[in-house]
Amino acid sequence: MKRLLPPDAASGARRPSRHFEDTGETMRRKAGSRIIPGFGVSLGITMTFISMIVLIPMSFLALQTSSLGWSGFWSAALDPRVLAGYEVSFLCSLTAALINCLFGVILAWVLTRYKFPGRRIMDGLIELPFALPTAVAGIALTAICSDKGWIGGALAPLDIKLAYTRAGIVIALTFITLPFTVRTIQPVLERLDRVYEEAGLMLGASRERVFRKIIFPEITPAILTGFGLAFARGLGEYGSVVFIAGNMPFKTEIAPLLIMSKLEQFNYGEATAVALVMLLVSSVVMFFINCVQSRASSFIKE
Amino acid sequence: MYVELENINKYFKEFQAARDISFNIRQGILAALLGPSGSGKTTILRMIAGLEHPDSGDIFIDGTRVNEVEAGRRGIGFVFQNYALFRYMNVFDNIAFGLSVKKERPAAIKSRVSELLELIGMEGMEKRYPAQLSGGQKQREAFARALAPNPKLLLLDEPFAAIDAKVRRELRIWLRDMIRRLGITSIFVTHDQDEAIEVADEIIVANNGRIEQKGSPEDLYKSPATPFVASFIGESALLENYRVLKGFESETRGFSGAVRPEFVKIFTGEETIQYENSVEDAAVERIAFRGAFLEVVLNIKGMTFPTRYSLEKTPIAAGDRVRALVYRLYAFDGDRAFLLHNRNLDNSGAGNIYNI
Numbered sequence: 001m002k003r004l005l006p007p008d009a010a011s012g013a014r015r016p017s018r019h020f021e022d023t024g025e026t027m028r029r030k031a032g033s034r035i036i037p038g039f040g041v042s043l044g045i046t047m048t049f050i051s052m053i054v055l056i057p058m059s060f061l062a063l064q065t066s067s068l069g070w071s072g073f074w075s076a077a078l079d080p081r082v083l084a085g086y087e088v089s090f091l092c093s094l095t096a097a098l099i100n101c102l103f104g105v106i107l108a109w110v111l112t113r114y115k116f117p118g119r120r121i122m123d124g125l126i127e128l129p130f131a132l133p134t135a136v137a138g139i140a141l142t143a144i145c146s147d148k149g150w151i152g153g154a155l156a157p158l159d160i161k162l163a164y165t166r167a168g169i170v171i172a173l174t175f176i177t178l179p180f181t182v183r184t185i186q187p188v189l190e191r192l193d194r195v196y197e198e199a200g201l202m203l204g205a206s207r208e209r210v211f212r213k214i215i216f217p218e219i220t221p222a223i224l225t226g227f228g229l230a231f232a233r234g235l236g237e238y239g240s241v242v243f244i245a246g247n248m249p250f251k252t253e254i255a256p257l258l259i260m261s262k263l264e265q266f267n268y269g270e271a272t273a274v275a276l277v278m279l280l281v282s283s284v285v286m287f288f289i290n291c292v293q294s295r296a297s298s299f300i301k302e
Numbered sequence: 303m304y305v306e307l308e309n310i311n312k313y314f315k316e317f318q319a320a321r322d323i324s325f326n327i328r329q330g331i332l333a334a335l336l337g338p339s340g341s342g343k344t345t346i347l348r349m350i351a352g353l354e355h356p357d358s359g360d361i362f363i364d365g366t367r368v369n370e371v372e373a374g375r376r377g378i379g380f381v382f383q384n385y386a387l388f389r390y391m392n393v394f395d396n397i398a399f400g401l402s403v404k405k406e407r408p409a410a411i412k413s414r415v416s417e418l419l420e421l422i423g424m425e426g427m428e429k430r431y432p433a434q435l436s437g438g439q440k441q442r443e444a445f446a447r448a449l450a451p452n453p454k455l456l457l458l459d460e461p462f463a464a465i466d467a468k469v470r471r472e473l474r475i476w477l478r479d480m481i482r483r484l485g486i487t488s489i490f491v492t493h494d495q496d497e498a499i500e501v502a503d504e505i506i507v508a509n510n511g512r513i514e515q516k517g518s519p520e521d522l523y524k525s526p527a528t529p530f531v532a533s534f535i536g537e538s539a540l541l542e543n544y545r546v547l548k549g550f551e552s553e554t555r556g557f558s559g560a561v562r563p564e565f566v567k568i569f570t571g572e573e574t575i576q577y578e579n580s581v582e583d584a585a586v587e588r589i590a591f592r593g594a595f596l597e598v599v600l601n602i603k604g605m606t607f608p609t610r611y612s613l614e615k616t617p618i619a620a621g622d623r624v625r626a627l628v629y630r631l632y633a634f635d636g637d638r639a640f641l642l643h644n645r646n647l648d649n650s651g652a653g654n655i656y657n658i
Contacts, residue, residue, distance in 0.1 A: 196388065198373075199382055199387075201353075202374060202378065202379070202448075203403055209403065217389075217390035
C-alpha cells in the first residue's frame with residue numbers, strides 16, 4: 001500500500017528526523033509504550049508458549065516418524081487403505097466446511113439482523129456442538145440417522161441412507177463445525193454499518209446486488225477464516241464421526257481412525273507417518289486460505 | 303414547488319421525530335435543514351430519500367407523490383454523513399456503481415466517471431481505495447458517486463461533519479459553488495449555523511420535530527419568527543424581563559426577550575447623547591479583545607448584554623460605569639418572536655442597527 005501514498009507523505013517519512021537520530025534509545029522506548037509493557041518479556045512468553053504447546057509436540061511427531069526410515073515412511077503413508085482414508089477425510093471435511101459457510105452466513109444474518117422471540121436461545125444453541133462431548137454427539141446423530149431413527153427412518157423408504165455412509169460423516173462434521181463459521185461471521189455483520197446497504201439502495205441497486213457487491217466482500221475474510229477453522233477441525237475430528245461412519249475400509253474409514261487403530265496396535269511410527277501427511281496437507285490448505293484472506297482484506301488496511 | 307412535504311408525522315416507538323411537518327423547496331435551490339441534534343432534521347432528509355417512511359403525510363418530488371416509490375427510484379443522489387464509500391471498491395468502481403446498476407454501456411460509464419473525476423479534481427486516482435484517501439477526497443468521491451446517475455435532487459447528511467475544521471471551510475465553499483454551477487436542487491442537513499448561513503440559499507430551521515421557520519439566511523437573522531430561531535441563529539443573549547428597559551415600558555407582548563450585540567450602543571459620557579431619556583446606566587462586567595473590536599459584556603438592571611465596542615473610542619475597562627442605549631430587541635410572546643424598536647427614539651434617528 002505504501003507506494004500509493006502521495007509523494008510528499010512518502011518523502012516526509014524517509015526524511016531523517018533529529019529526534020530519531022539516536023535510534024537505539026528512542027526506538028526501544030517507543031516499542032515499550034504499548035498497553036502491556038516490556039516487548040522483550042511478552043515476546044519471550046509468546047515464543048515459549050508456542051514452543052511448548054505447538055512446536056515441541058510437532059517435532060516429536062517428525063522424530064517418531066523418522067524411526068521408520070524413508071521406505072517405511074512411504075509404505076505407511078501411501079498404503080492404498082491410508083490413501084482412501086485421506087480422501088474420505090478431506091472430501092467430507094471440505095463438504096462440511098462448505099455447507100457451514102452457506103448456512104453460517106444465513107444463520108449469522110438472521111441472528112444479527114432480526115429481533116424475534118427466542119433469538120437469544122437460538123444464539124446460545126449455536127455453541128452446543130462445542131459444549132457437547134463429541135462422542136455424545138456421534139451417538140445421538142447415529143441414533144437419528146440410522147434406519148430406525150427419526151430422520152434415517154423417514155428416508156429409508158426412498159432408499160437414501162445416511163448412517164454408515166459418507167453422507168453420515170458429512171452430517172457429523174457439519175454439526176461439529178457449525179459454530180466456527182457462525183461465530184466468525186456474526187461479529188463482522190454486527191459491526192457492518194447499515195449505511196453501506198442504504199448507499200447501495202440509493203444508487204438504485206437491487207437487494208440481491210447490494211448483498212453480492214457490498215455485503216459479501218465485507219464478510220468474505222470472515223467466511224474464509226470460518227471455512228479454514230471448520231475444515232481443519234473436520235480433518236481432525238474423531239469422536240463424533242466413528243459412530244456414524246461405519247468405518248468400512250476404502251469407503252467410510254477416516255484418516256484419524258486409521259491413526260487410532262495403528263496406535264492401538266502400538267505401531268507408533270506408522271501412526272505418526274499418517275499424521276504427518278495430514279498435518280502437511282492441512283498446513284498447505286490453511287496457508288492458501290490465509291493468503292486469499294489477506295488479499296481479500298488488504299484494501300481496507302492503511 | 304420542486305420538493306413538497308405535507309403534514310408529515312413520524313414516530314420511532316413513543317418518540318415523535320416529525321410533528322406535522324410541511325415545507326417546500328423551489329427548483330435549483332440549495333437549502334439547509336438546520337437544527338440541534340434530536341431536532342428531527344436527519345429523519346426529514348431520510349424520509350425525502352425514502353430510507354424512512356412517514357407514518358402520515360405526503361411527499362412530492364417534481365409534482366409526483368413519492369411515498370410509495372422505492373428509495374432507488376426517486377431520482378435522488380444521497381451523500382451520507384460518513385460517506386459510506388464501498389471499502390472494497392476503488393474510486394472508479396465507487397463512482398461507477400450507480401451507472402453499472404443501470405446497465406449502461408462500459409464506454410458510457412467510463413466517460414461519465416472521468417468527467418466526474420475531473421469535476422472533483424481527482425483525475426488519476428481511479429485505482430485508489432477509500433482507505434487511501436483523505437477526508438476531503440472521500441467527501442468529493444461520495445459527492446461524485448451520488449451525482450453519477452444524474453439525479454434530479456441531491457440530499458446531503460451533515461456533509462462536513464467528519465472533516466477537520468481547516469479543510470471544512472474550503473470544502474463547503476467548493477461544494478456550494480459546485481452545486482450552484484450544476485444547478486441541481488439540493489438539501490443538506492447541518493447543526494452548524496455558520497455552515498448553513500454560508501452555504502445555503504434558504505434555511506429551514508428544525509427543532510423538536512417541528513419546522514420553526516423557513517427563509518433566506520438574512521431573513522432568519524433579521525426577523526426570527528420564534529424564540530428558538532432568535533437564540534439559535536446568530537449571537538444573542540436572553541433577557542428575563544425586557545419591559546423594565548427604558549423605551550420598552552409600554553410594550554404588551556410577553557416579558558422575556560433576546561438582544562443581539564449590535565442592538566446596544568455604549569456611551570462613555572464624553573459624547574453628546576441625542577436620546578438622553580432612554581439611556582440606561584450600565585456596568586462593564588467583562589471585556590475581551592477580538593481583534594477588530596472589543597467584546598464587552600454589560601450589566602443593565604441585572605441583565606447581561608453582550609455588545610461590541612470600537613477600539614477607536616475612549617478606552618473602557620471592566621468595572622467601569624458607562625451608559626448604554628438599547629435600540630431594539632426581540633420580544634418573546636409564547637412561541638412567537640417580535641422585533642421591537644425603542645419607543646423613545648424617533649424612527650428616523652434610530653440609525654442603522656448594524657452600526658456599532
